[in-house]
Amino acid sequence: MLTGVQIAIIGGDARQLEVIRKLADLDAKISLIGFEQLDFVYSGVTKEKFKDIRFSEMDCVILPITGTADDGKIDLIFSNEEVVLTGDMLAETPPYFTIYTGISNPYLEQIVKKAGRRLVKLFERDDVAIYNSIPTVEGTIMMAIQNTEFTIHGSNVAVLGLGRVGMSVARAFHYLGAKVKVGARKSEHLARITEMGLAPFHLNDLEQEVKDIDICINTVPHLIVNASVIQKMPSHTLILDIASKPGGTDFRYAEKRGIKAMLAPSLPGIVAPKTAGRILGNVLGRLIEEDVLKRKGSSPWM
Known part of the structure; x- marks a missing residue:
């Protein structure tokens, strides 16, 4: 279970809907950015504006499969909001903070490394x-x-x-x-x-x-x-x-x-977003429980 874990899910395609459902079922507290055009009725799931996110309170962030653009911009399919992830935002996060993405790029690698945080590239996992x-x-x-x-x-x-x-x-x-x-x-x-x-x-x-x-x-x-x-x-x-x-x-x-x-x-x-989303949701649930939750519990930040 992910009780007490605060997750920000920023953008993504139809696959993220299954990820949201899975993590909500595991009792995580989820802030959604970039989903204003969709309706959600899950307990513990709220839609927020990017500017209102308190990164200091986040345990992890889940990016779209494509990660960010080379300038840090995140593609939001279900929103007109413009979102850019910066190193200053990551610097506010607790030491155990982890970013999950499908793939990465030099920009994302650089700001994560500079902030001393952890980046998990899901599509590099077997x-x-x-x-x-x-x-x-x-x-x-x-x-x-x-x-x-x-x-x-x-x-x-x-x-x-x-x-x-x-x-x-x-x-x-x-x-x-x-x-x-x-x-x-x-x-x-x-x-x-x-x-x-x-x-x-x-x-x-x-x-x-x-x-x-x-x-x-x-x-x-x-x-x-x-x-x-x-x-x-x-x-x-x-x-x-x-x-x-x-x-x-x-x-x-x-x-x-x-x-x-x-x-x-x-x-x-494209062809099976529900199945693909369930795959990601199951893996993310295990990773967050096995890694983020344990690191959070042993962190002096708490």
Whole structure:
């Protein structure tokens, strides 16, 4: 239980609604910023303006999955309020204060480090990434079906990267009857691809490996599907880039070649926000109880 824990949830998409519900059920006291367009009837949950938040009384803050912009601005989907998180605000917080975000950036890293506080990047956790790969796979399959004129069964599919998401995507398309090849760099990943019954190739050979593919699914968050790679693809190839923004595809050149290329980060929040929100809510509940609550109880600040 999170009785006595004061949490500020600042912005977010539909996934945050399930996070709010879960943390409210755990008896946390929650201040919502950026949700003025929505109605809530949970005990202990109040909507507030950002300027009215007393950071000195907060035990933790939950940011949107995307964190902050490079200038500290936080995207508020359900509000017209403008919110910027600054280092001075964090300096007011108690020593055990923790910020939870999906992903981070240099600005957020810098102000948290300067304030001497703790930053938890949820999407770097294995449990969150693996759970999230389930709705990500379903969303990728949905997009492939919607944007092609052929079945997944029998099609030639290249998956780039064998991380936690890449592994799940490759396995799912294989089970649907696609001829799946997977590109990776690490020797252990190439060995794992072979063990999975799929065709491995080194990403250094990407240009040669895309000459016969129907669908290219990229999970690598760096420019890997560049102009020279796209130039070798058949004109009917569909590129689905599910890496975090800005993805790893030269979308300008893909458009110039007439190849459909789609950037689709945060698929769980699009195709299954309830499930994705429950995943985050369950993990956050455990983290706050196991870490923040314990650190708060042992802090001389109390």
